[in-house]
Structures are given as structure tokens and as C-alpha cells.
Amino acid sequence: MTTLPIMNKRLEGGQKNIWRKDKMENKYAALFQKGKINKLELKNRLVMSPMGVQYTETDGRMSERSIAYFAERAKGGVGMIITEALFATRTSGGASHYIGDATCLPRLTELTDIVHGYGAKICAQMGAGLGRIEVITPAEPNPPAASAIPSYYNPKVLCRPLTVDEIHQRVELIGSAAKRMMVAGFDAIEIHAHAGYLIDQFMSKEWNLRTDEYGGSLENRMRYATDIVKSIRKNVGPNVPILFRIPVDHKYPGGRDINESIPIVQILEAAGVDALDIDAGCYGPTFYWLFPPSYLGDASMLDLATAMKKAVKIPILNSGTHTPETALKAVSEGAVDFIMMGRPLLADPDLPNKLRVGKREDVRPCIRCNENCVRINLFMQKALSCAVNTRTGRERTYNITKSDSSKKVVVVGSGPAGLEAARVAALKGHEVTVYEKNKCIGGQASAAATPPFKNIDRLLEWFEIQLKKLAVKIYFNTEITPSSPELANADEIFIAFGAESWVPPIEGIDSSIVVDVRDAHLKPDMVKGNKIIVAGGGLSGVDCALELAIEGKEVTIVELLDNIAIETAFINQQAIKAKIAEYKVNVLTKHKVLRISSDGIVAADANGNEVVIKGDTVITAFGTRANKALADTIQDKYPDAVLIGDCNKVGNIGTSIIAGFTAAYAIQ
Ligand SMILES: Cc1cc2nc3c(=O)[nH]c(=O)nc-3n(C[C@H](O)[C@H](O)[C@H](O)COP(=O)(O)O)c2cc1C
Ligand code: SF4
Structure with a gap:
């Protein structure tokens, strides 16, 4: 019997063994310094990011399932939990948490009590409306938004601009809901202005076309946000932290960029915001930045947060693909004040405690697949869980205990x-x-x-x-x-x-230039030459194509269907396509491989015409059985x-x- 190491990466290592170098000391101690936002003290620098879970009761109350899920994360040692967006108005999107009246209080109080018991703080993320991202319903055929802009779900439908009275009503409602959150025992409020939701729509030139006091100049475009800050402040008092979550870079041409965001965060600071929670992207072509897949790498939005840190004096929180190491570096160097972790705490709720007691090697990593937390949860409405942690969201169902007899x-x-x-x-x-x-x-x-x-x-x-x-x-x-x-x-x-x-019966499949996709990954010497054809555009073929393109090969993907990587979450697909374009991978969809020769393949295009594609190696990725x-x-x-x-x-x-x-x- 022997234990052998798993395969190393071909090009650059992951974080293999990184923690073993300093076993004798707790190298993560910097993450366990106390931190402060306004008057609130947090026991460490790790904050759980807001994440929509779809466990909500049908009447909008927090469910017992949610409470168990959050309790597990509080028990795991995180300094503060930020809930998913809670709404003071009913949204048309379905399973949203509703905090517009006192019916929310019993469950929310139970939640804050149990979280506090574990020494963690809890912050209510408050939505201020979805605007163009609101689902179109018969009751609301033209969703209320900042301006008459196209609906995200159906660009042919124009949204209805909110009237000034409606804006004032919303601002009041959010303020009184914030007061209710204090009654429920929350320690802080976060204003949800990210992802191109309603506040972001007001702040952005692209979506705010108003000509009244809520549109036009930057000051006017910021008015909805600053009115909300003031309304919350009036209701929660001077000492309760108000955080503001903002995507400082929409990451596409025409969206807001970092330079435009600097005066925005300064206005927010002046209006009384106590901390900024920085991320990127929005609904649309850069949706994938909201749930950054593995293709975006570690600490994918840290550069943006660091830039904001230089623009304001209030604490900065940053989320997005952090590892314990990127978190440690960012906090130690003062690049940001707090590190937020979302999916890493789905994969391992005990991450903070494991780091604190020097058990880095036990932290189960999130693989950033977006399968069970995003695709199955948000897009299939099956509720949030985690690909690598079956217990996530099922804390009450699965409790591993020792069996009476050993088998x-x-x-x-x-x-x-x-x-x-x-x-x-x-x-x-x-x-x-x-x-x-x-x-x-x-x-x-x-x-x-x-x-x-x-x-x-x-x-x-x-x-x-x-x-x-x-x-x-x-x-x-x-x-x-x-x-x-x-x-x-x-x-x-x-x-x-x-x-x-799966090996399809294609003429020439036994040709010496054919290499199975798994061999292409594990035995790179089998991939000869510079011109590579990947036959099959499923996820494994596309990943292989991208890997080779990054190595400098000229790669063509040949796929029968009209799209690639269809089995993965569409946000991952978006990210893959962006990378494929960056590395100039040639993608031929609707092409059927007819035969393989000694110097490439012959495929049929959508019209049945034969196309010759030259290549030194043909990698087969036709799927598995x-x-x-x-x-x-x-x-x-x-x-x-x-x-x-x-x-x-x-x-x-x-x-x-x-x-x-x-x-x-x-x-x-
Ligand atoms: C399933 C899921 C739901 C999310 N829901 C919200 C949300 O309600 N509000 C919000 O501001 N961000 C939301 N996010 C974004 C996360 O807060 C976080 O920024 C993102 O997951 C990147 O951080 P991570 O790499 O640590 O997971 C969600 C993310 C996920 C994975
Ligand atoms: S489902 Fe995938 S991306 Fe989501 S938390 Fe689990 S491992 Fe991470």
C-alpha cells in the first residue's frame, strides 16, 4: 500500500503544500486581528458574503433551514455574516426574503440569537429594488426602474420610470425596514447596490436617463443611494455600521469603470456610509463576475478594492475568489480591511476556525464550478448547496455520527x-x-x-x-x-x-495523430506540433483547447452543436467564451467531424459542405460513457x-x- 501524490499541474502549480512550510506558527494570525466598522467590533477579518439561497418560506419569511445554514457558518468562526438581500417591498422574482412588516421578526430574531451565540456579528443586506432585473409579470408588465430602459429579461419591454413620490416611499420603507432589522438583533446593514440592481441603475449613466433631481449630474444620480443611506441612518442611529456593496467596474464597454466609481464612493463616504464592499460585473455580458468561475483566477477583484482603498478613509471589504493565502496577503499588506468569502464558506463553513488553529490543510476548497450554488440554485430553483459539500443547506438532514459497529x-x-x-x-x-x-x-x-x-x-x-x-x-x-x-x-x-x-465510429479515428482528451491533459508529450484540433466542444474539450492555447498552440474546436460547453452553468460559459476569445481559439460550431486523416480532419458545415481543417494533432473529446x-x-x-x-x-x-x-x- 502506498499513497502517491495526485497529478501536478502542467504549467503552474496551484497552492500545493503552501501551508506546510510554516507549520510551527500560525501564519494566518493577521486574519484573526479584531476589526472595526463604525463602532462595531468584529472578532476577525473574515466576513461571509451575501448569497441568495432559495430556502425562503413562500410568504417571504426566513426558513428554519436558512437559520441552520447560517448557524453552521457562525459556528465555523467567521467574524460577520451578511445575509442575502432582504427586501422591504415584495419583488416579482419569487423566493425573496420579505422584511416589509413584523412577520419577519420571529425567525430573524432566532437567526441573530444563534449567530451571536457563536461570537459572530450579523449584517442584513437590504435590497432597494431590482428595477430592470425584476421578472416581468402580468401584475407588473413594465417593471419599475430608474428610467424607461429595456428589461433585462425581455429587451423589447421598456421599464416604467419610478415617480418621485414612489422613490420617496421606497426610501422611507427601507429606512423603517432597517429599524425593524435592529429590533431583530442585526448588528449592521448593508445596502445592496451591486450587479446592476435598482440603486446601481440610478447611479449609472447607462441606465439613468432621468432629467429630474434623480438624474443627470452625478450628484443627482447618486441621490437615490444617498437618500437611502440617510433614511437608514435616521432609523438605526449613529453607531450602527452601514455598508454599501458596489460593483466599481461593470467590466464591459459602456458600463461604469473604476475612474467613474471613485467620485461615487467618495460621495457615499460623505453621505455616511461606514464601509464599502467592492466587487465587479453586472447582469448582462459580464454576469460571470458576480459569481467568478475558476477561469478568473484567485482574488479576482482585489485590484478594484485596493484602488478604492486609496480613494476613501472608511474600511474596505473585498469579495471574489479569495483563498486563505490571498486573504492573508491582502489584509497583511493593508490592501483591504476585511476579506469576504462566499462560496469558500459553502465548501467549508469551518474555514475560519481551521485557519485559526493551524489546520489549513483541512480546509476543503471551493472549485468555483458554480454548479450547486448557482446553476442548480439560482437558475433551476432547487436551492443552494455545494458540489464539494453535500451538507451545505442540508445541515439538519445530514449529521455524520459514528456507527455502533465498524464495518x-x-x-x-x-x-x-x-x-x-x-x-x-x-x-x-x-x-x-x-x-x-x-x-x-x-x-x-x-x-x-x-x-x-x-x-x-x-x-x-x-x-x-x-x-x-x-x-x-x-x-x-x-x-x-x-x-x-x-x-x-x-x-x-x-x-x-x-x-x-466515447469513441465514435469515425473514419481515421485510429490515426496516429489522434489523442484522447484525458491523455492530452495528463501526457502533454502526446500532443505534437503547434496546430491542434479539438473534436468536441463540451466542457472537457473546451478546457483542453484553452489549456493548449494558453501554452501558445493554435487551436480549433470543432463542435456539432451550435454552442460550446453547454453542460456548464451559463455564467461559466460566458467566462470560457471570454477566455477563448482572449487566447484566439478558433471555434467551429455546427460542424460534424466526417473523417480524420494524417494531417487533420474533414468536417461538414451546417450546409453539409465539406471543410478541411489542417492539424498536427486531433484531440478527441466526444464525451463519456x-x-x-x-x-x-x-x-x-x-x-x-x-x-x-x-x-x-x-x-x-x-x-x-x-x-x-x-x-x-x-x-x-
Ligand atoms: C449562490 C450565490 C448567490 C449570491 N447572491 C448574492 C446576493 O444576494 N447579494 C449579493 O450582493 N451578492 C450575491 N452573490 C455574490 C457573492 O456575495 C460573492 O460576491 C461572490 O460569490 C464572489 O465571492 P466568492 O468567490 O467568495 O464566492 C451571490 C453569490 C452566489 C454564489
Ligand atoms: S458548488 Fe462549486 S462553486 Fe459553488 S461553492 Fe461549491 S464548489 Fe464552490
């Missing part, structure tokens, strides 16, 4: 499903052995982990460390078949064979063996981890 658990395959099953079974006190036919853990995920813009290697390294700590035995280079003696004495068998590449045949033969002999992950149903890392978690959790 012998055998896991065959060490992709994400097998690794998670092994981890959870071991946490339950079972004796777990993993058999892996390759020389390292990860399965297909080890191939997907190689590009510099992916974080999967961090996850695999975390699994490796956890299994070692849990004394899970791993045997590499070991193939298991139905007759393998390793299965004979097992009480529980989990089969996690993963999936294999469940590795079911062998798995079924094992199940024939051991009917209670459980198939988990891709060998049962092809999915992604999130579906595999959930399958591994739930199967091991169910061991009696």
Missing part, C-alpha cells in the same frame, strides 16, 4: 465519488479500503485538474490529506474484478469505476454492491460527490 468497507475507484464515499464511511467509524487501478487518485478528475485555470487539484489534494488522516488504506495499480478476493470479505462495496471516453459493464458484473456477484458516480450515471464532480456522500451516509 469493512471496500471502495473500488478513487474518483470524486469513491473518495467521498471513503471519507464519509471512515468518518462514520468504518474500516475503509480503496482500490485504484491507476497510480494516483482522482480518476477522470485528475485529467480535468491540469489546466492552470481549474482548482480541482486543490480538491484532490484535500481528499488525499483527509483520507490519510482517517487512516483509509489506498492500494494503487490494483484492478478489481468480480473474482478479486478483496471483495469477498467486505461488508459494504462501493463501485466507483467512473466513465470512459458510464463504465458500467464491469461494474454490472461485480453487482451480479455481489448484488448489494452500490454503483456510485459516473459509472452509475455520467455527471460532474458535484453529482459524484453527492452520490459518494449519500451512499456512505446510508451505511447502517
